[in-house]
Amino acid sequence: MKVNLLINNEWRAFHVEAGEYLADTLRRNDFLSVRRGCDTTSCGVCTVLLDGKPVPSCSILTVAVDNHEVTTIEGIQKEADKLSDHFGREGADQCGFCNPALALTVYAMKKELKNPSDQEIREYLVGNLCRCTGYIGQEKAIRSYLEDLS
Amino acid sequence: MKAVNTITPSVDGKGLMMGRKGYTDDYAEKNSLIIKIMRSPHPFARIKLIDTKRARQLAGVELVLTYRDFPRVPFTRAGQGYPEPSPHDKFVLDEYVRYVGDEVCAVAAISEEICEEALRLVEVEYEVLEPLLDFETALDNSQIIHPEPEIHEMFPTGFAPKRNQAAAYRMEVGDVETALKGCDVAIKETFYTQAQAHMMLEPHTANARIDYQNRLVIYSSTQTPFHIRRIISQALGIPLAKIRVIKPRVGGGFGGKQALHGEMFVSYVTYKTGKPSKIVFSRKEVFESTYSRHPMRITMRMGATKTGMIKAIDCHILSDTGAYGEHALTVFMVAGSKVLPLYNKVAAVRFGGEVVYTNHTPAGAFRGYGAIQGNFALESAIDILAEKLGMDPILLREMNMMREGETSPIFAIMGEGTEGTAMIMDTCKLDYCLKRGKELIGWERKYPRYDETREKVKAVGMAIAMQGSGIPYIDMGAATIKLNDDGCYNLMVGATEIGQGSDTILTQIAAEELQTTVAKVIVYSSDTDLTPFDTGAYASSTTFVSGNAVLNTARKLKQAMIVEAARILGTEETKIGFDGDMFRDSLSHKEISLKDLSNQITYSHEQKQLSVTASYVGHKSPPPFMAGFVDLEIDKETFEIKILDYVSVVDCGTTINPKLAQGQVEGAIVQGLGMTLFEEVKYTAKGKLVSSDMLNYMVPTRVDINNLTTEFANSYEESGPFGAKSVGEIGIDTPPAAVGNAIHNALGIRMTALPFTPERIYRQMLIKERVEK
Amino acid sequence: MKVLDYYRPTSLADAYETLMRNPQNQIMGGGAWLKLSPGEITTLITLDGLGLEAIAEQPEAVLIGAKATLRAIETSPLIAQLQGGLLRDAARHVMGVSLRNIATIGGSIVGRFSFSDILTALLAMNAQLVFHARGEIALADYLLLHRPEKDILLWIKIEKDNAHSAFRKVARTRLDFAILNLAIVKTRATTTIALGSRPQGPVLAKRAMAYLNESANLTEKVFEQAARLVTEELAFGDNLKAGKEYRRHLAYVLSKRLLKAVNSDES
Ligand SMILES: Cc1cc2nc3c(=O)[nH]c(=O)nc-3n(C[C@H](O)[C@H](O)[C@H](O)COP(=O)(O)OP(=O)(O)OC[C@H]3O[C@@H](n4cnc5c(N)ncnc54)[C@H](O)[C@@H]3O)c2cc1C
DSSP, X not given: OEEEEEEXXXXXXXXXXXXXXXXXXXXXXXXXXXXXXXXXXXXXXXXXXXXXXXXXXXGSBGGGGTTOEEEOGGGGHHHHHHHHHHHHHHTOOTTOTTHHHHHHHHHHHHHHOSSOOHHHHHHHHTTSOOSSSOSHHHHHHHHHHHHOOO | OOSTTSOXXXXXXXXXXXXXXXXXXXXXXXXXXXXXXXXXSSSSEEEEEEEOHHHHHSTTEEEEEOGGGSOOOOBOOSOOSSSOSSOBOBOSSOSEEOSTTOEEEEEEESSHHHHHHHHHHOEEEEEEOOOOOOGGGOTTOSSOSOXXXXXXXXXXXXXXXXXXXXXXXXXXXXXXXXXXXXXXXEEEEEEEEOOOOOOOSSOOEEEEEEOTTSOEEEEEOOSOHHHHHHHXXXXXXXXXXXXXXXXXXXXXOTTTTSSOSSHHHHHHHHHHHSSOEXXXXXXXXXXXXXXXXXXXXXXXEEEEOTTOOEEEEEXXXXXXXXXXOTTXXXXXXXXXXXXXXXXXXXXXXXXXXXXXXXXXXXXOOOTTTTHHHHHHHHHHHHHHHHHHHTOOHHHHHHHHSOOTTOOOHHHHHOOSSSOOOOOOOSOOOHXXXXXXXXXXXXXXXXXXXXXXXXXXXXEEEEEEEEOOSSOTTTOEEEEEEEEOGGGOEEEEEOOOOSSSSHHHHHXXXXXXXXXXXXXXXXXXXXXXXXXXXXXXXXXXXXXXXXXXXXXXXXXXXXXXXXXXXXXXXXXXXXXXXXXXXXXXXXXXXXXXXXXXXXXXXIIISSOOOOXXXXXXXXXXXXXXXXXXXXXXXXXXTTOOEEEEEEEEEEEOBSOSXXXXXXXXXXXXXXXXXXXXXXXXXXXXXXXOBOOOSTTTSOOOOTTSBOOEEEEEOOOOOTTSGGGBOOOSSGGGSSHHHHHHHHHHHHHSOOOOBSOOOHHHHHHHHHHHHHHHO | OEEEEEEOOSSHHHHHXXXXXXXXXXXXXXSHHHHHSOSEEEEEEEOTTSSTTOEEEOSSEEEEETTOBHHHHHHOHHHHHGGGGXXXXXXXXXXXHHHXXXXXXXXXXXXXXXXXXXXXXXXXXXXXXXXXXXEEXXXXXXXXXXXXXXXXXXXXXXXXXXXXXXXXXXXXXXXXXXXXXXXXXXXXXXXXXXXXXXXXXXXXXXXXXXXXXXXXXXXXXXHHHHHXXXXXXXXXXXXXXXXXXXXXXXXXXXXXXXXXXXXXXXX
């Protein structure tokens, strides 16, 4: 089946099988920042933005998002660059495998929530598991990113 | 110091967050053959018949491999130095399968779907054998898991497969029984720990191709690229010179990627077919078919005088290594050797036990490496003893614990599989860690419990811990630094960056010694063709061992540059001063910049490449120490636990990168809290792992962790690079005992089996109520 | 789950006809659970473009389209007002935002997951379901059907009772399924108690409800007795998450607490 996706502001056409998931379509087409971590929609590593909202790309059929907008980390490079400065200052990067997905979710949260509390931030990001950092360093970095108006 | 012990962003964090290519699977060839493994549905069986004909005939199938395709060479996947302390008890494929998830056969085909179809076409008939699933009955059981004659140990490790014993050890200092008899107060308790899963977010993966020099090039998500090269060469009979292993970015390891998992298959398939291949483990395979932490039963006896002087400690361990003996001996020994020296004033101490085979998922290396298990038992026992003595548990620790300038006879006796190395604690700030932790948690105000209401109670608990910094006389790291034109450097290290930040801190160490900035040192790590050797990222060795190697190398390069500067300035080397940018003759005040010097020797005059390689092997393993304090709230009716804060005060010497060190501690604390509270491992009665996906194996989420408070003691370890010791593992050790002690302080019950789920606490409370009635 | 074909119907009638054409054809909600299910689907039918994403207000009730995502429900001001915000509170406990951005309320109902937090809340709220062929049926009755015939769920109708409510999920971590979930709705006249993930699916605690509705004074003693009735009348069992005994104990403790909560904020 032919599917048109507006990926990172560029229309792309893909030929996919009906049963192919978005994560695989993207990876197959060299969006290597989109990764799989779990097979059970549990870890958050495959998160992309669909029409601006974070979704698990491992569980969405590509055909189901025909004519929709998909954003991967390549689509928000400026924000990722900025966020990573804050991560760098807090030493919160570690293995980095899930960081593009986390950055996308943080970006969506920034657009969606006004002045979120610590608890709201945690709840919004809870689907993005991290086994490296213990979370607190990430949270400090995210908080300072949200407060950074530069 | 300007490059070390300053806040420095990691050298790779930005690029990785921005999504740049970097992980193993990103480098797989697009036309790779896909490899899938058929896994045993039985915990123990012999393959009576395996018919691969129909699978081989399926279009798109390249190879179907069974045990008949491999030479009968036993090896160990453990990924340790050579000769390994782990028994050589594994074949790439074998006629016997020894746990649910063990490898039966492998298929290489042009797509995943065809692989799966082919696996359905393989016919296997098993002779199902009675499995051995209870590790407490494994020793000398009539069912023998490893009867095969070819397997062996590399040196004496207590390997006795006919007894289902993968390893055994015992030692005694003084006379424990006599010392215990002489004690006013003695306690005994038995503890159980579970088979925690590493659950790094990147599943195990490897890929291979033959390059244009006809060599096998393997990319692997591994902690031990050099060991992989050796083990593949030995097990598959491929000349070492024909193998190149590249470790690109790794998405977390925690010990789970010290061993070999898919590497054997991609190597074999690609070497045999000449075609590129890859394997990516499913999450279920990661849980079921890689390995996990060794579950243990630990019996602690301890005795003290009325005044609280601990006189004797007796520790017996039974450890479950599962189907294969990877890290069997060494993890078990560390449960003693990096735990018992904490209380070094005893008259007698004994340690011993057995590591047994069962038909469970194998156990292997995991951050903490035995120390977390041993620490849980020891530090729970200390609180039990304190209660019996009617003493404050912190005071009891202060009276008996290791102090700076002291030692323990255990260091000399127990190493990792071999004899140990005597050493004095040149740095040990445990006393400070305790004092500061007490303040930070508000111990005086909160101990034992506080803010009690009808429904809830808050409480504090604590534990102390030690770890090591590499394995003396075994772990070796090496580095090469070369000077480029324009005055920047390449740093090549064998050390394995797996997310812990080793590329960054090694760069900082080089920059510090060369008096330059991190931006001028270009680091490249872990490529067996291009970087010097390193044993790998394990045993908390990178900062100390590889860091010392980098420091040695930088020193030598600096000397080599000074020689050139002296020549150019026409003076003696001893007269040359170097500040990172300029070489200056202290007599004539003539000077030349590093930039000019490097350009000159590259392009215009007496051209040469300055490049230095040096290495380091430790002669001691200075332990980092810490005190961990937990503040928690328990629901007195549902027994749900909320972690309010976890205070860590750590002595790891100088923190080369304070924020990355903090990240190591905090990540380890949370992983330890996961083991303590959530991470339940469940098997069916038939031996199948059921907590084998992320819907059933629960790790801490960010909502489950409220706060962490982490500080470092002011400490400078002379033997470490710029005063540093290790920090990768120490953080994981204290949570089980600290939380167990806090639960006791809150509810008056003693939890002896991990994890402390609300349901288990509930059951313990029922028992308590029954006893009280 | 293997999906062979994907179809975007032009109308509900078209969707229904396609659904009935082959036993292997299925409706897709968000597809999150379908992905985890074994087996093969011949044609997967999306309900996109049929207006079923809406959350609409009627004079007496709120209508939720079967395609409304859990996130849409959680953030809807209408739902926040509805019976004390119970459905919002339940939705919030399901996984993370990204899953809730795709999981639908329709899938949550037709999937009939025994662990479902959504079903427990909807049951306590006395939700009515509107199917394409079957028409209207109470959720309580729908859950009793052994194997409901294939149909398309269109709307969920919930009355705008002026109620107090409380929801509680006990789980090992924030991302786990419930060991037990419990929802209580208290209107001026009646109290409704639903428990799910026992690990069997959600049910009403009818004896406890009857006892409460007959009690003149709602004292702590009465709550305790009602909680005891809950544990006596309902079955509890074992699964990977927890055992029967602990679940029964939780049912007692939480019934008591939630009853107290819904009655105390009534003042
Ligand atoms: C990893 C994970 C964790 C979860 N954890 C929780 C939890 O803790 N608590 C909780 O309450 N829920 C949980 N859920 C369930 C979730 O809330 C949804 O209920 C579930 O995903 C189904 O919704 P869906 O839209 O994805 O349905 P789908 O997967 O699309 O469909 C599920 C079933 O419903 C059918 N269906 C869907 N819509 C209709 C319709 N309109 N008419 C007829 N049939 C229809 C489908 O044919 C299918 O059989 C979890 C789900 C996942 C994947």
